[in-house]
Amino acid sequence: MAATRWLVAGVLAYVASIVGLGLLYGYPLKYYEPVLPFVLVPAMLVGVRRWMPDQCSMWLGLALGAVLAGGVAWFQVYVAGTPRAFGAHGNPIPFGHIALMLSGASMCGFLYFSRRRESLALRMLCLAGVAGGFVASFLSGSKGGWFAIFLIFLIWGWRVTACRPMAVRLAGVVAICAAFPLLLWLAPRELVWDRLVGGLDGALHWFSAGDVTEGSVSIRFEIWRFGLSQFWERPLFGWPQSEAVAAMREHLRQFDVHAVLPPNFGTFDNLLVETLIGGGLVGLLGLVSLFVGVLVAFARLYLRGAADHREMALAGLLMAVFVLGYGLSVDVLGINAFRQVFVSWSALWLGMSLWAPADWRRPETR
Template identity: 35%
Template sequence: MEKIDTSYRFFPWITGALMAGVLVVPGFYVLLSLWLALFGAWHARGWIQRIWQPSQAIGAVPIWVGMAVYVLFGISVGLFHGYKAAYFDAYVPMLLAPFIVNAVVVARPPVKMLWFGAAAAAVLSGVVASYQSLYLQTGRAGGAMNNVIMFGDLAVVLAMVCAFGAFFGVTDTEPRWMRRFMFLGTAMGVWASLLSGTKGGWISILMLSVILVWMALRHWHWIRRVAVAGAVLFGVLVAAFLAPPDLVVNRISNGLQGAHTWLTTGQITEGSVSIRLEKWKQAIGMVVDKPLTGWTTEGSVIEIDKRLRQTSAGAYPGGGRWTQTENDLLQAAIVHGLPGLASSLFLYFGFLWGFIRIRQQAVHNMLWVGLATVGVLLVVLMLEFGLSVVVLGRNAFRHSLIFWGMSVLAYLILLRPQRPAGK
């Protein structure tokens, strides 16, 4: 990576402090994006040479194209339907993205800022979750989020970043406590997710455990790697059983029972799995009825609530008004039809394809591989979270996707191989 610009020594401290509080201090995830965007906008001159041309060189163009398609489609549809100003909030993080990348490239903070910021945020999330769930007996921990699912899922993202920081971001020449702090962040992020009782994060935890061990121990014999992966999975399962039963074990049992009942009888028996299966069923019917235009934002709320009340879902005692499908891609499809679904896929797969292309480049640098893999897995996690929550409909998810994606891209730009002068 290019030499650090010491004229911006304050940059990593401010950024790291904001990163540390993203899950436990209200509004910090927005402040983090705004701080970076304002810094990047102040130094926007030279963006083409500093960001766009290097993005072309490392294969990151699909990332920018995906965001551009998503934003242009969403804003155009919003203007056409005359949506209220709140609708356009969904596109603010993407509009800030170029400036976020520019901020990191201009300031050139050490890459440790990324790893330490994630670790501090994960540790704090685990501490706060323990305080809320175990000491205050509040049940499912939510940190400073207004939704426990967002807290649990984003804690998994922090754990993933910490784990890759431990294996790919800390060299053997650095103090041992640095890698231990990364591992602590990984464990606390997983613990926070478990205490949130968020089922969507548990599949991700198991998946990431296997992927990380397989990559980190790539030089080992496959039998040893399988053994270590099995030990890690066993450790995750032990942590799950150590958490209060109502947060993990009982929720898994109730969810499986609810799924079985819905599949056999169509009845809604609990407020997590069976209700989601019914929502998805009704959403598919709505997409079939209006595949091209969708039902619009307000129309989809009215229609899905109407359809659910005509089924056994209407008798569910946890009732109220059901306004979303709790599925990211289905929600996009019912609101703005298949074109809306396509715009969301452009965003996700633009990120995915871009980071895969970057990772495949012949750059013999483990930090490069680790960062590019974080970018790939970030998208995989968001897609997996989107199976049970509307990711692009939640501000915290949107800002997290853009912050981590753009930060990783910025460091990859700084790490890119430099051509010799005159070539």
């Protein structure tokens, strides 16, 4: 099927670029571990076709996961006294970002149950999942993904008012744009507003004087600038990973960053820059192929697929867009949790969108 071909072709191009660069630079076997989930995509699609979960159960499971994430985040911050919620990840960034992916999936579940006129309890649980993802993201302090919250609100408002006149739909968009700053203002000040102000202050210092003053925005700007300069020196295949990280650490010694960087810091905190410096144009071609394949596959299903599968196609589109957005502040495909979620959910939603009949329900099994 066309959608399958697009996704599998993108995945294979990405895998080929990673493996080719590994062979070129003679990396050890552990270098290839991140590509294993992508290699398994065809098998995942076959598995979904042979055993498809019930769509209602899938949406409820994602919503419950988002609610749980919000509850864990609240407990860690307000009961356990943790400065930033990290869930079970040990790091607040993947916890907050993946909670937002659960939130976006819960929004798609709400649209699914609303369109089918399911019970109010199911719809309310999905809305609770949307809110739970927001809470987990805010309490994690992971501001690099907060644009996703605005996107969830925007798409929800646009889809809910689908049968209304265009003037009403546009008014809803304006209201959402106005309400988003209010939502940020009502969020925990030290974890949200203070971090936004601190990041903005760091950005202004970097643009005006080139100084690194905090460990979020200004240091990322400096790392990106250095990474891009390194790319222009070797644009085709990039640099070996060890040389790239060593050069970055040497460059950052001119700044007083010991208080904001861990001793083993070894990432460029940007998916695009990390790819350009460690893979050059070859790596960039593989990365672009991966996301183009995923986006085109789900876009085809959203525009041409059965009505009962549009929410899964929308969820696939949102997930790819979210991961790309997160890639501006973290090397998302370099973190195992992001890879697992991105690959497994893409295969699940694509497979169900392609092969599950609109009225399909998983039969009872012993």
